[in-house]
Amino acid sequence: MSISSEHKPLGKQVTGSLHMLSPIVELNVGGEMYTTTLSTLKKHPGSKLAEMFTGQPKLRTDSEGRFFIDRPGTYFKYILEYLRSNQVPTQCIQDVYKEALFYDIEPLIKQLEDSPQIFGELVARRQFLARVPNYSENIELMIHIARAEAVASRQSSVIVCVVRTEEDAARCQDALNSLDMDKKSVVKFGPWKAVPSISDLLDCIQMDVEAKGYKISFQPHVAEKGFRFKSHDYFYKFLFTWW
16 A cells, blocks of 8 residues: 555655645754654744744755755754753753754753853853953964974974963063063963962863864973073963874
8 A cells, every 4th residue: 555645754755835744754964864753843933943844845855855954963862852852961961052052942052051061161161261351362372373383393382471460460571571582472361350260271271272173281381590580470381282
């Protein structure tokens, strides 16, 4: 007995309105295959995911007729599980959060933002870094300097000056004037008005540079003898290892 058209998977038919087609949907999300229902995908009407399957199809199909979403397929299973059973994922929280933002699933976004991982990043760490002047720009400057010095080398170093208070900033400037090096190659972080310490900021710098794919370590920078200040009070050497 032949199967009537309304029972064929939704991904096999792309010409009609979605409400006239089968409630079974075949998806190809970044190369990962999923089968679910139209009602599951449209569970949250205001979401971008629901809009993809409302009215006329808004997605391309692959060679098998499955609707194709050009996103990481690995994490879509957590999105689906939430839509099916309201189960908030406990794995890959950061990556699932990015996907929840993309699909604009507001209830999931809010619940993930209450998780320790996202809360700590958004409310604690990011709010602190927002109070460190030019933090993101300085991270990019560090990488630029390190790459410029990497020619025919296994490692390259960047000197960073970290100051927490205005008073320390003035002392750092005096120290910079005494350094026998190109002052433009020294990247300065701070001052800032927040509880986290210099050690906390150094950890953030390492974390954010490593998040861009670089292998990096740091240690206090000890200047030449006769230097008027304790250089390790302000200066640190970040070492980029290339191979």
